Amino acid sequence: MKRGRPLKSEIRQNIVEILYLLGEGYAYQVYKIYAEIFAPVTMRSVYHHLRKGVSTQEFIVKAIKKEQGQYSWGTEVEKTYYALGPAASPKALETVREYFQKRK
DSSP states (O other): OOOSOOSOOHHHHHHHHHHHHHOEEEHHHHHHHHHHHSSOOOHHHHHHHHHHHHHTTSEEEEEEEEEEEEETTEEEEEEEEEEEOTTOOOOOOHHHHHHHHHHO
């Protein structure tokens, strides 16, 4: 029996399903969609699984963009855009597909 935490994660797999249909998205966008479709999860947990998914090659960082706007902390934000990586194995969940069909 292996020691330590298993590499598989239900949260990370759900994020794979979201990015499979979304194409690419930044972390907060993925979090908002996740919160609408699946059970409540913290934003910090989604951000953690996105970073962990990059190290396991389930996700890749497509771009890091600085965008201007009016935010509580200032006028600029840095968004990291994620997409599916070579190790991702989407299962095309029906609940995620229905969500994106309703959104269009």
